[in-house]
Amino acid sequence: MLSTQTKDQIEDLLDRFTAAWERRDIPSILDISADDIMGYGPGDDERIYNIREFEAILRERYAMAETFSVRRGGRTIKAEGTIAWVIGDLVLTIDGEVLPCRFTMVLRGTGHRWVVVQYHLSRSAPSNI
Numbered sequence: 001m002l003s004t005q006t007k008d009q010i011e012d013l014l015d016r017f018t019a020a021w022e023r024r025d026i027p028s029i030l031d032i033s034a035d036d037i038m039g040y041g042p043g044d045d046e047r048i049y050n051i052r053e054f055e056a057i058l059r060e061r062y063a064m065a066e067t068f069s070v071r072r073g074g075r076t077i078k079a080e081g082t083i084a085w086v087i088g089d090l091v092l093t094i095d096g097e098v099l100p101c102r103f104t105m106v107l108r109g110t111g112h113r114w115v116v117v118q119y120h121l122s123r124s125a126p127s128n129i
Contacts, residue, residue: 002079010077010084010107013114018090022070024062030055032115034108039119042101048119069093082109089124100124 013032020028030051039048041057048054062068075088084107092099106118 002077006079006084006109007077009114010079010086013107013116014072014075014086014088017116018070018072022068024068026055026058026062029058032113033119034115034117037117037119040122042121042123054119065094067093067095079107082111083107084109084114 017029017032019025020032033051033054035051037048037051037054039054040046041048041061046057048057069092071091071093073089073091075086077084077086079085086103086105086107088103090101090103092101101121101123103122104118104120105116107114108117
C-alpha cells in the first residue's frame with residue numbers, strides 16, 4: 001500500500017523532474033537519477049544504460065530545440081518497500097509543435113530519497129492502430 005509520506009515524496013520528485021526538464025537543467029535531472037539508470041527516449045535509437053548515456057541524450061535533445069516546455073498530466077503511483085513505479089501523461093511543446101506523450105518510471109528508495117532507475121518516454125500512438 002502506498003503511504004501518504006511515500007506518495008508525497010514521489011510527487012515532489014516528479015515536480016522537480018518536470019521543472020528541471022523544462023529549465024533544461026541537466027545537473028538537476030541527473031541528481032535525481034541513479035548512476036545505473038536505464039530506459040528509452042522517444043527516438044528509435046535512444047536507449048539508456050547508465051547516467052552518462054542519459055546525459056548524452058538530454059544534451060542532444062535540448063540542442064535540437066529552440067523552445068521547449070513540459071506539461072504533466074495525470075499519473076498513477078504505486079510502491080512496495082523501496083521500489084515505486086509511475087505511469088503518466090505529459091505534453092511536450094518543442095519549437096511550437098505539441099507532442100502528447102506518456103512516460104513510465106521506476107524509482108528506488110535509498111533510505112533518504114528516491115532516485116529514478118528506469119525511465120521511458122514515448123509519443124502516444126494514434127488511436128486507430
